[in-house]
Amino acid sequence: MSTARFYDGLAATYHALYPDWEKEVHEQARALSKLLGSPAPGSAIADVACGIGTQLLGLAEAGYDVFGSDVSRAAVHRARAECVKRGLVAHVVVADMRALPWPDASMDAAICADNAIAHLLSDDEVTSAFDELRRVLRPGARLAVTIRDYDAALRERPYGTAPQVMGTPGLGRVITFQLWTWHGASDIYDLEHFQLTCEDEGAWKTSRRTATFRAYTRAHLLELASGAGLAAAQWLTPRHAEDFQPVLIAAGPTRETPHPT
Template sequence: MTAYDALAEVYEWLISDAKLAPAEFAASFDDALRLLPPGAHVLDCSCGTGQLAVGLAGLGMQVVATDASEAMVRRTAKLSEEFGAAVRTLRAGWEELPGHFDDSTFDMVFCVGNSLHHAAGAKGRVAALESMARLLRPGGHLVLTSRTWELVRARGSRLDIGDRLVRRNGRAAVVVYRWEIAPTWAEEHHIEIAIAQVDAAGPVLVRSELLSCWPYRYEELEAELRRVGLRTELSTFDPEAENYTVVASKV
């Protein structure tokens, strides 16, 4: 899985304004959260900088936050401390999760932030989903968000430069995505993400990272969820929309 170590310190520029505050990020999943009992055990297994995990803890849930990036885990722990949130943090890739937790430990597992495409191909993706499914109790739910890769591939290789400045912590930056779209779905694709921070005095500080990804069609994801024992209960997939959410239950 891609590490995001270079972008961890500036990741807030990649989070939308609506999801920057932990409570608002958690509220964006209200439909799924209604399925949970009070004090539910929840795993955020692609926690990034921790906004969702901290928001869930603020709702009284028992939250564990993991990520393949040590830098992201550190930022999540720092945010948890700032908010006084009881979040257990752990550096672990998807394939490592069953080594840290017993089967059927969690009521809900979150895999959000368009992270699943970093699993290496169909084999890696199924292995990741299988790990998540193992940790769910029977009747528990996986909440997953994804890019609509059908749209991404249709647009081809390109450079996307933000058309406005993004402001965070009193600073402004331009976000740039460079897409390398491989000839076939099964091949490794790349996204280079650059954050160009603009200083009022003139200097520009650029941080970037080249990320590997393996795209998938929506119907492939549906089939893989069924393969690991998960049944889709809610899907916002729209072939014309940029992103979608899937909520699947463990059969």
């Protein structure tokens, strides 16, 4: 299944992955603003792989001029609807992170959150995405990329995740879990994502979606980011980043320079 189809199927219930999605929207915006150097209100921020708006909505509410993109049409549709519901303005389009729709040096900051980069399965694909992020960032503008702790996952090679049980407004109880199937000894795995929703008392509905990920180590992604010309790349732990995943912080070039060859 394609990445777009995976998130098309998840768009309506993505918020059920969090105990309190509305609270998460505001907390992530606060943490990301600090990671990005607290840009001035009105600054242009790109949210690459914005999904249904978990980061985008809070950043727009904080007064930033937010530009979102995602490969999932259903996720983009919901992100737009969530903006309308809140009276927020954001510019959200369907686009691949390897071909961003914005002009060169047009963004004051950028984010790529929630493990989206791991859908790219080769070094060349990740480098293309980093090239595009570098291209749209103004000189010195910051980038934040959040990803699973794959250093730990590659040591443990888990078969999946423990079930999460959430009480979600409008959906009732939702049980979510993942099964992972590794491609031999490689760092690529197929993920089966299950959600069980109780629509009527005692009547459960099961949804299953599949996608493929690559478990990039922090050292590997750091090398790819630096090779793409992103400056001052470094990792922050979840504790220091106030996020539940490790965060790669980098920046656009300190001045307009040609892409490294």
